[in-house]
Each structure stands twice: as structure tokens, then as C-alpha cells.
Amino acid sequence: MTDQEGGQDGTFAARLRAARARQGLAGPRRGLAGPGIDTPGGNGPAPDAPGQDEPGRPGPDQTDPGRSIPGRGSAVEERAAKRPASQGALSGTPWGIGMRVGTELVSAMVVALAIGWALDRWLGTKPVLLAVFVLLGGLAGVANVWRAFAPRR
Amino acid sequence: MAGGEAKIDALGQFKLATVLGPLGGSVNFTQANLFMVLGGLLVLALIHYGMKPRAVVPGRLQALAEMAYGFIDDMCHEQIGHEGRRFFPFVFTLFFFVLMGNLLGLLPYGFTYTSHIAVTFALAVMVIVIVTGVAIFTHGTTFFTEYFFPKGTPVALAPLVIPIEVISYLSRPVSLSIRLFANMVAGHVMFEVFATFVVMMAGAGLLGTIGAIGPMALNVALMGFELLVAFLQAYVFAILTCIYLHDAVHLH
Amino acid sequence: MRRFPALLASIPVAGLLLPSAALAQGMPQLAFGNPLTIAQVVWGGMIFLVLYLALSRWALPQVGAVLQARAASIADDLDAAHAAKAAADAAMAEMTEATRLARSEAQAAISAAVDKAKAEAAAEALATSRRLEARLAEAEAQIAQARNAAMAALRQVATDTTLAMVTKLTGTRPGKKSIDGAVGVALAARGQT
Incomplete structure (x- = not known):
């Protein structure tokens, strides 16, 4: 100023x-x-x-x-x-937070399942990659949630 | 919904049908598209008629138009930074496209095009494609290494980190579209269900008519809540777009 | 959830239960076999594009122009206010300066007058004292003259007296010359000529 x-x-x-x-x-x-x-x-x-x-x-x-x-x-x-860097992209009501966390987890899982299923189909390794990607999807979901609520730099 | 043999048909309201008679039918122009056009025209009309006086001290309509402008402008500026100016028209269009879909759907005979996963997913994919395009345009291919394998990560973790980051990135359009879709569908399904309760109970004699006040009141309260959700979801959609654009411009 | 009113709490529950129940009936949204599902997206894309173009090329610049004009006019008004304030400040400073100048001038005039008066008074005092001194000197001169005259007469008187006394005492008449010398010696002894 x-x-x-x-x-x-x-x-x-x-x-x-x-x-x-x-x-x-x-x-x-x-x-x-x-x-x-x-x-x-x-x-x-x-x-x-x-x-x-x-x-x-x-x-x-x-x-x-x-x-x-x-x-x-x-x-x-x-x-x-006067505008401090906005932190924590979206905070809100408990219901809003819960909804957001749920969506992040589910969508990451959906993407992971789709990728795993497609790769399995393509490579002919029927259940293996699907299982791997379910784990990765869970991790990615957690990463999403963390990213959504961690303060932005 | 016919009163007599009322049964809960919560999903009929989402059914697509062509409009504008045989002309619309021949080009598969549905009521969803009709409401998109309507929403777009409403926004354009608001700005056109609002800004017509071009007054220094705005009237009511002009203040509304300016508020809409300022709201999105501030959002872009706050979330993206100086580069936000470039994306302002896009975010503005996106916000009002979604908002109009949410709000028009609350009107009687309205159709909520944002309750169609195909529409919301297309919007979200468009957002992600644009965001990725901006990132590549701004940073070149370093964007991929920067984004999917951040600096300082041990190389040994690459097989773990890269798939996670890719999944995380690809889950953006999914979460974006599911959030909007689920909110809209849930609200409208509940409207329909409670409204059907009202009709069914009212058809069951005096006691039922008195009892029908319950779901009726619930629906009124729900309408207020849904107005809020309509706005909030459009806001969330727009602000997440801004956040993604920020990440694309500044790489995290 | 605990803190939620009952109504709000019931909504998510119903919202979660109903779609899953409804899913069994088949959601029209998921009927991707229906050509309309995809058609609406295609039309939607076109409508979005047109809306984007209309907003970015035609509608939003209008709002921006009005907002800019307002900002400019506010800036102009502020500039005018600033200019007025600066002018007022300048006038104030000018006035203060003028006051200061006038005061110092008056001070100078006063001190000059005082100095002049002092000088005049001093000159007059000097003249008066000169005049007095002159008269004093004159008077002194007259006194001296008178005394000298008296002194001269004294010698004559002393000589005559001495002559008479000596003549009476001794019966002889001394020479005038010796008496005159003796009187001169006596007078010299007393410090008088």
C-alpha cells in the first residue's frame, strides 16, 4: 500500500x-x-x-x-x-465437505476402474490391473481430497 | 403426473423429447436444448436491457448485470490472478450456462439440462480439455513432467506417483460432472416424490388431505434449498474451473 | 450431521436412497442408446459456443465499457477533488506567507522608527550637552578671569598693606622693590602667583 x-x-x-x-x-x-x-x-x-x-x-x-x-x-x-491468497479452495458446511469428499473419492475410483478395466481388456491380464488400479484409485481419491482442502500456495 | 393412479415416477421428468414439432424432431432438438437457448437468451437479454441506459449510477437491472459481471470478474481475478482476464468470458459463459440450467429447471414445466450426466460430463470434459490446452500452450511439454511427476519426488516412487497423478487429473471431469449431476437429480427426484405424496394423500380423503400438508411444506422448503443449491453448484463449477485454470497457468 | 436441522438431514438421506432405488427403473440420463441423449450434447455444444461468442464479443464488452467509464469518471472526480484540495492548500500557504511577510514588514517599520527616534534623541542630547559644556567653559573662563583679576588686585593690596604696616612699625619706608619681592615669595609659597 x-x-x-x-x-x-x-x-x-x-x-x-x-x-x-x-x-x-x-x-x-x-x-x-x-x-x-x-x-x-x-x-x-x-x-x-x-x-x-x-x-x-x-x-x-x-x-x-x-x-x-x-x-x-x-x-x-x-x-x-487486501485480498489475501484464498486458501483451501472450498470450505463450507459439513454437508458440503462430506459431499465433496465423497465425490472426489468416487470419481477417482471410477476413473481408476475404467482405466484398469480397459488395460486388462487390452493386455488380456483380466483381473490383475483392475485390482492394482482399484488401489491406485483409492490413493488418487485421497490425493484429490487432500488437494481440495490443503491450503493453496 | 396423473392424480388418480399416482405412482412414484421420479425419473419421467428427465426423459428427453424433441420439441418444435417435426422440425425439431428431424434434427433431434430436445427440450434440453430449448432450455439452453432460453437460458442463454435470458442472460443476453439481462445484459442487453440492463446495460442499455449505460448509466453511471446504475438502475436495478443494470446493477444486476454489473453484479454478475463483477462477481465472475472477481472470481477470475482472485482464483487465477492477472491472467484471469483472458478466461473471464469463458468462465462467465460456463457459470451462467450452468446456473440457467439449474434455475430454469426449478420452474414449472422447466427442464433441468444440468441433470443429464451427458451434458454435465461434456461441460466438464470441455473444461478439462481447455485447461490442459492452456497448460500445454503456456508451459509446453514441461507441464506433463511438472504436473504428473512433481519436482522433488523420489524417482523410485515414479511408478506409484505417476498413475495416481494421472488418475487424479482424469478424475477432475468426473467429479465435476458427477457433483452437478447428482445434486440436480437428487433435488428434482425429491420434488417429484414429495409432490406425488401430496397427490396420493390428497386423493385418499379428508385425513389424507390434512396429512398432505406435510410433504407440501417440505416441498416449499425444498424449493428454497434447491434455489440455493442451483446457485451453489453453478458457483462450484465455475470456481473449480478457475482453480484448474490457475493450476494450468501457474503449474500448481 | 448432528448439528443439522431435521429437514436438512433428511434431504441427503433421501437424496442418496432415492436415486439408487430409481436406478433400477432406468434413468433416462443413462439411456445412452437413446439418440436424443447424444443429440442434446451436440446441440448443447453449439448453443454454448454461440452463447460464448455472443457474450465475449457483444454483451460483456458493453458491461466492461460502462464499468470502465464509471471508473474513469470516478477517477476524474477524484482528480478534480485532488486539484481543488491542492489549490486550497496553495491558497492557504499563500495567505500564510502573505501574513508572515506583512508581519515582518511591520516589524521592520516599527524597529526603523524606534531606531530613528533613538538616534534623534541621542543627537539632541549630544547637542544639549555640548551647549551646556560650552556655557560651563564660558562660566569657568569668567570665573578664572575674575579670580585672576582678584588675584592681581590681591598682590597690589598685599603690597600696599605690607608697605603701610612696615612703615608704621619701623617708621622707615622700605623700598618698594623689596616689598614687592617679599610679597611675591609669600604668594609663591602659598601656591598663588
Whole structure:
């Protein structure tokens, strides 16, 4: 953030206060600031599932780049910086997690079964590769699940 | 579903039939495709009529169109990074294609084309093909070694790791399509089942009519839940696409 | 699952049980023998492609243009606000500078006036003291003159007195010359000429 004028907390009201204090203008706050207006506009979080709160969403006190007068050029960087790398691709309700884990396991198994069956048919090693690929499919399913919930770099 | 000899036929609703009379019949144009066209036209109409005023301060419809734009734009930017811009139209199309399928299916006489595994699997395969194409285009063949045999893995583990990674990679379209398909089918089957209960119980006299309130209320609640699922599944489909694209662009 | 309301809990259970039961009846989705199953995918692909082209070429750029225009106008407004703020700051600084300048000018004028007044007063004092000194010197000169005159007269008086006294005492009249010398010696002894 290259905002040299704003206060520590980025809310506009705080900045306004800080700027006023610096200028010695302790006038009444104009109707500009206040949390009431800070509705997420076009870029706010859209209706996710309740309880499916995603980490990394900026809170309601996010500074709308359009509303901060000081440091206007840095608005874009601010917005980018405020976005921590989203971690753990999808978290959510227990039911959602269970469903996701199940799907990952089942789909890996389906693919493994298909590959094993096809290879067996092709190479004429009827049950052997199928068995091997069932094991591999289980492992791949676990890998899928791990990948889905491990924090992303 | 006829009221009299009601029996649970939960799957009839998924049956395909040609529409538009003999013209549609001659080219196998089904009601699924009709709803795809409808959904697409709805999205285009939303944007076209929403953005017509081109107002700096948006009205209601324009705000909706802009919200849709911003939602997907942010998703691309957050999940993929700077390169997300390039994939934005694709993710947008994908999200709304799926969302419209999910939502239109909830309307009376609607048909949920996302409840057909063939459709969802085709979408998922398309996603994976595009993702793989992007990965190869961006990184060349190093993508294969990078992805299926990550650096730092002991060579001795290659026979184990490579098949696992390949299976894992190939399971993406399967899980992607099964998730959407299963969610949609389950919801609609339950609708049908509860609705049939209502009809059957209402046909069984006064006591049954009172008892029919139960499944009726359940169906109303289910409708709310299904609206949520419709949105959520489209979201999941789109965001997983974004995550896969991220992996393709950045190699993990 | 424990934390779920009963309704939500019942849904997954039913959702899991019903499709498996229904599978026996044959799901239309899995009827791949039906040409329509594949036909819908082919049509779907075409529709998706058309939708993609329409969105990416025609619809989405409109939204993007409006959003960009808005961002630009916001940026312009912000720039204007910045310019106004800078102008106000500049005016403020100018005013402060002008005040400072005026103050220092006034200070300079005051100190100059004070200096001038001081110098005048000093000059006048000097002139007065000169004049006084002159008069003092004049007076001193007059005094000295008077004293000298008196002194000269004193010698005459002393000489006459001495002559008279000596004549009376001795009966002889001393030479005028010796008396005058004696008076001169006595006067010299007293430090007077």
C-alpha cells in the first residue's frame, strides 16, 4: 500500500478524521462516511451459501476505491493487497465437505476402474490391473481430497 | 403426473423429447436444448436491457448485470490472478450456462439440462480439455513432467506417483460432472416424490388431505434449498474451473 | 450431521436412497442408446459456443465499457477533488506567507522608527550637552578671569598693606622693590602667583 495520507485502519471515516485532525478542522462529519453506505457494490461477495463463508473475503469495512480521496492512485493496489491468497479452495458446511469428499473419492475410483478395466481388456491380464488400479484409485481419491482442502500456495 | 393412479415416477421428468414439432424432431432438438437457448437468451437479454441506459449510477437491472459481471470478474481475478482476464468470458459463459440450467429447471414445466450426466460430463470434459490446452500452450511439454511427476519426488516412487497423478487429473471431469449431476437429480427426484405424496394423500380423503400438508411444506422448503443449491453448484463449477485454470497457468 | 436441522438431514438421506432405488427403473440420463441423449450434447455444444461468442464479443464488452467509464469518471472526480484540495492548500500557504511577510514588514517599520527616534534623541542630547559644556567653559573662563583679576588686585593690596604696616612699625619706608619681592615669595609659597 502506498497510501501515505490515510490512517492505520483504512476506513474512510478514520481517514477523514485523521486528515481533519492534521488540518485542524474538527468540523462535524459530513454525511459521506459511515458504515451504512458500505454495501458491497458490483464487486461484493455474491450470495454464497449461508455458512459457506469464504476466507479471504474483505470484510464490510473495505474501502471502496471510489470513496477514498487521499491516495487515489493506490486504490487498485489497495484492493489487490487486501485480498489475501484464498486458501483451501472450498470450505463450507459439513454437508458440503462430506459431499465433496465423497465425490472426489468416487470419481477417482471410477476413473481408476475404467482405466484398469480397459488395460486388462487390452493386455488380456483380466483381473490383475483392475485390482492394482482399484488401489491406485483409492490413493488418487485421497490425493484429490487432500488437494481440495490443503491450503493453496 | 396423473392424480388418480399416482405412482412414484421420479425419473419421467428427465426423459428427453424433441420439441418444435417435426422440425425439431428431424434434427433431434430436445427440450434440453430449448432450455439452453432460453437460458442463454435470458442472460443476453439481462445484459442487453440492463446495460442499455449505460448509466453511471446504475438502475436495478443494470446493477444486476454489473453484479454478475463483477462477481465472475472477481472470481477470475482472485482464483487465477492477472491472467484471469483472458478466461473471464469463458468462465462467465460456463457459470451462467450452468446456473440457467439449474434455475430454469426449478420452474414449472422447466427442464433441468444440468441433470443429464451427458451434458454435465461434456461441460466438464470441455473444461478439462481447455485447461490442459492452456497448460500445454503456456508451459509446453514441461507441464506433463511438472504436473504428473512433481519436482522433488523420489524417482523410485515414479511408478506409484505417476498413475495416481494421472488418475487424479482424469478424475477432475468426473467429479465435476458427477457433483452437478447428482445434486440436480437428487433435488428434482425429491420434488417429484414429495409432490406425488401430496397427490396420493390428497386423493385418499379428508385425513389424507390434512396429512398432505406435510410433504407440501417440505416441498416449499425444498424449493428454497434447491434455489440455493442451483446457485451453489453453478458457483462450484465455475470456481473449480478457475482453480484448474490457475493450476494450468501457474503449474500448481 | 448432528448439528443439522431435521429437514436438512433428511434431504441427503433421501437424496442418496432415492436415486439408487430409481436406478433400477432406468434413468433416462443413462439411456445412452437413446439418440436424443447424444443429440442434446451436440446441440448443447453449439448453443454454448454461440452463447460464448455472443457474450465475449457483444454483451460483456458493453458491461466492461460502462464499468470502465464509471471508473474513469470516478477517477476524474477524484482528480478534480485532488486539484481543488491542492489549490486550497496553495491558497492557504499563500495567505500564510502573505501574513508572515506583512508581519515582518511591520516589524521592520516599527524597529526603523524606534531606531530613528533613538538616534534623534541621542543627537539632541549630544547637542544639549555640548551647549551646556560650552556655557560651563564660558562660566569657568569668567570665573578664572575674575579670580585672576582678584588675584592681581590681591598682590597690589598685599603690597600696599605690607608697605603701610612696615612703615608704621619701623617708621622707615622700605623700598618698594623689596616689598614687592617679599610679597611675591609669600604668594609663591602659598601656591598663588
